[in-house]
Amino acid sequence: MFIQLNFESDDPIYTQLIHQIIEGIAKKKLLPGDALPSVRAMAADIGINLHTVNKAYQHLKQEGFILIHRQKGVVIHPEGVAKADTVYMESLQKNLRPFIAESIARQVSEEAFLKQCRKLFNEINEEGETK
Template identity: 70%
Template sequence: MFINLDFESKEPIYVQLIHQIIEGIAKGKIQPGEALPSVRSLAADIGINLHTVNKAYQHLKQEGFILIHRQKGVVVNPEGVPEADDAYRDQLKSKLHPLIAESICRKVSEQEFSELCSQLFTEFNEGKGGK
C-alpha cells in the first residue's frame, strides 16, 4: 500500500492514515470492492499500534468509505463512497471555515485560495486518470 506517515507531524497518525486512504480512493489507487490490509497486518507493515489502525478504520467505516466483514475483512465500499448530502456539505463548510479565516489573516486572496483548490481538484482527477 502507498501509506506514507510523518511521525514528526502534529497531525495524529490515525488522521494521517484516514486522509491517505481517502486520497487513495479519490485518486483511484484503491478501487471499490478492493480489500485493504487487516488491522494487524497494516499496523505491522507501517510500524504503528494496531489500535491506531483500528481507530482509522472505524472512522472510515462510519463515513461510508469502507466495510468491515468478519469473514471478508476490510474492503473499500463496493458501492462507492456515499454522495455528498446536506449534512456532508454542512460538515465541509465547518471544516473550510477556519481555513478561510486563517487564509484571510495571512493575506491569501479569495482568488489565490480558489486557485489552490482548483489545482488540488486537478491533481486528484489526474491521479484518477482524468475521471
C-alpha cells in the same frame, strides 16, 4: 501499499491514515471491493500501533468508505462512496471555515486561495482519471 505517514507531523497518525486511504479512493488506487490489510497487518506494515489503525478503520467505516466483515476482512465499500448530500456539504463548509479565516488573516487573496483549491482538486482528480 501507497500509505506514507509523517511521524514528525503535528497531525495524528490515525488522521493521516484516514486521509491517505480517502485520497487513495479519490485517485482510484483503491476501488470498490478492494481489500485493505487487516488491522494487525496494516499496523505491522507501516510500523504503528494496531489501536491507531483500528481507530482509523472505525472512522472510515462510520463515514461509509469501508466495510469490515468478519470473514472477508476490510474492503473499500463495494457500492462506492455515497455522493455528497446536504449533511456532507454542511460539514465541508464547517471544515473549510477555519482555513478560509486563517487565509484571510494572513492576507491571502480570494483568488490565491481558490487557485490553491483548484490546483489540489485537479491534481487529485487527474491522478484518479488516469487510472
